[in-house]
Amino acid sequence: xxxxxxxxxxxxxxxxxxxxxxxxxxxxxxxxxxxxxxxxxxxxxxxxxxxxxxxxxxxxxxxxxxxxxxxxxxxxxxxxxxxxxxxxxxxxxxxxxxxxxxxxxxxxxxxxxxxxxxxxxxxxxxxxxxxxxxxxxxxxxxxxxxxxxxxxxxxxxxxxxxxxxxxxxxxxxxxxxxxxxxxxxxxxxxxxxxxxxxxxxxxxxxxxxxxxxxxxxxxxxxxxxxxxxxxxxxxxxxxxxxxxxxxxxxxxxxxxxxxxxxxxxxxxxxxxxxxxxxxxxxxxxxxxxxxxxxxxxxxxxxxxxxxxxxxxxxxxxxxxxxxxxxxxxxxxxxxxxxxxxxxxxxxxxxxxxxxxxxxxxxxxxxxxxxxxxxxxxxxxxxxxxxxxxxxxxxxxxxxxxx
Numbered sequence: 001x002x003x004x005x006x007x008x009x010x011x012x013x014x015x016x017x018x019x020x021x022x023x024x025x026x027x028x029x030x031x032x033x034x035x036x037x038x039x040x041x042x043x044x045x046x047x048x049x050x051x052x053x054x055x056x057x058x059x060x061x062x063x064x065x066x067x068x069x070x071x072x073x074x075x076x077x078x079x080x081x082x083x084x085x086x087x088x089x090x091x092x093x094x095x096x097x098x099x100x101x102x103x104x105x106x107x108x109x110x111x112x113x114x115x116x117x118x119x120x121x122x123x124x125x126x127x128x129x130x131x132x133x134x135x136x137x138x139x140x141x142x143x144x145x146x147x148x149x150x151x152x153x154x155x156x157x158x159x160x161x162x163x164x165x166x167x168x169x170x171x172x173x174x175x176x177x178x179x180x181x182x183x184x185x186x187x188x189x190x191x192x193x194x195x196x197x198x199x200x201x202x203x204x205x206x207x208x209x210x211x212x213x214x215x216x217x218x219x220x221x222x223x224x225x226x227x228x229x230x231x232x233x234x235x236x237x238x239x240x241x242x243x244x245x246x247x248x249x250x251x252x253x254x255x256x257x258x259x260x261x262x263x264x265x266x267x268x269x270x271x272x273x274x275x276x277x278x279x280x281x282x283x284x285x286x287x288x289x290x291x292x293x294x295x296x297x298x299x300x301x302x303x304x305x306x307x308x309x310x311x312x313x314x315x316x317x318x319x320x321x322x323x324x325x326x327x328x329x330x331x332x333x334x335x336x337x338x339x340x341x342x343x344x345x346x347x348x349x350x351x352x353x354x355x356x357x358x359x360x361x362x363x364x365x366x367x368x369x370x371x372x373x374x375x376x377x378x379x380x381x382x383x384x385x386x387x388x389x390x391x392x393x394x395x396x397x398x399x400x401x402x
Contacts, residue, residue, distance in 0.1 A: 017251045019102030050390045052262040059255040071240045080234040087227045090220055097217045104210045111206060115199045122192040129185035135178070279327040287324060293333040298360035298368040300337055303345035304384075306398070310363055312397035317371030319401065322382050329382070344366040 023153075158350045297317055323329035323336040330336050337343060337351075345351040354360065360368075378394050378401040385391075386398060393402030 038287065039232055048262060048265050050388050052259065053390075055255060055259045055262055059252060059259060062248055062252045062255060066245055066252065069241050069245045069248060073238055073245065076234050078240050080238065083227055083231050083234065084184065087224065087231060090224045090227060094217065094224055097213055097220055101213045101217060102212060104213055106370055108203065108206045108210065111199060111203045115196065115203060118192060118196045118199055122189065122196055125185060125189045125192050129182070129189050133182060133185075134294065140352075142208065145182075177249045281327070281380070282325045282331075284321070287321075287331075287373060294365070294368050295358075295360070296337060296355070297333055297372065298364040299354040299358070300343065300345065301364045302353055302360040303308070303350050303354050303368050304343065304360070306364070308397035308399065310367065311377055312399060313364055313367035314370050314375070315381075315394070315396050315399070315401050316384065317367045318376035318378050319381055319384055321371045321374070322376060322378075322380050326380075326382060 297320055300320065301313050301316050305312045308316075320333060321334055324331060324333060330339055338346060341347065343351070345354070378396070379395060381401040384393075384399045384401040387395065387400045391400055391402065393400040395401075
């Protein structure tokens with residue numbers, strides 16, 4: 001364009017009054033903004049998407065843990081049932097062993113009675129043997145001492161030789177009888193002694209059987225106790241696992257509710273994102289601030305970025321003012337800050353406490369002033385939060401702005 005052309009344009013502009021000039025400038029700005037790409041709130045959905053994915057992943061992990069827990073419960077129930085079967089068998093064995101011990105004790109009692117009876121028989125046999133022995137010994141002694149007299153008496157008393165022989169035969173028979181009876185008593189005593197020895201041996205064997213049976217009873221009782229303890233432990237473990245499963249089911253239910261909330265939030269943010277993409281932005285010169293806006297903004301900056309570097313304080317203030325400028329959000333500082341569920345210090349009550357005690361520092365007021373003048377070190381970002389994986393934006397201090 002020639003210099004004369006520029007001079008003509010400036011000459012034309014200078015002829016316009018100031019009010020018309022300002023309107024013209026505003027129109028030009030709006031036209032320029034129409035061609036400039038303004039970041040929309042679409043990035044807002046990234047955080048919610050990330051949260052949603054994390055929530056779904058957490059739900060999947062909980063479901064997997066629940067499935068694993070149910071598998072553990074099933075395995076423990078199988079093991080418990082198997083142990084219960086073993087316990088039933090052991091109880092049967094224990095009953096059999098106890099019955100066997102009772103039978104052995106009865107046999108031992110009977111055997112002891114037999115031994116007592118046999119002992120009595122043996123004593124009687126010994127007494128009879130001793131008596132017969134004494135009798136036979138006296139008879140032999142008598143015959144030995146009185147032999148001549150007896151022979152003379154038999155000779156004198158015999159009426160014939162045959163009668164003499166008969167007397168002599170009688171003496172021999174009497175002697176043979178004594179020997180026979182003595183031998184019988186000796187045989188009886190020997191038989192009773194053998195019987196007693198046999199009974200003692202059988203009693204010792206029964207005692208041995210009883211000891212072994214008692215050892216088996218002790219072993220089986222130990223197994224019963226051990227198996228019962230294992231079953232009780234499995235029962236406790238199953239109870240704990242079932243409680244864990246119930247907790248996981250409740251957790252999954254809560255996670256499902258969280259997912260629904262995040263999905264609704266994502267849908268709303270996507271709606272706002274589309275709306276923001278189609279909306280217009282005001283110029284800072286079009287904003288009229290109320291008397292308390294500076295105080296309110298400075299204290300919000302204190303709550304959100306009190307420990308952040310100065311650039312972070314300015315960035316928080318710029319986000320608030322960006323929302324004021326956007327047609328998607330309220331057009332006042334008060335409206336933006338107190339919009340439902342937007343700034344956590346409002347919901348937690350921290351902002352109210354800061355306002356009541358005037359906590360905002362000089363740096364917070366300075367940052368509020370810069371933001372309210374239209375300065376932004378984060379462009380047109382309308383969100384900020386602590387960084388999370390997958391969320392991109394402008395990182396200042398401990399916040400990411402998007």
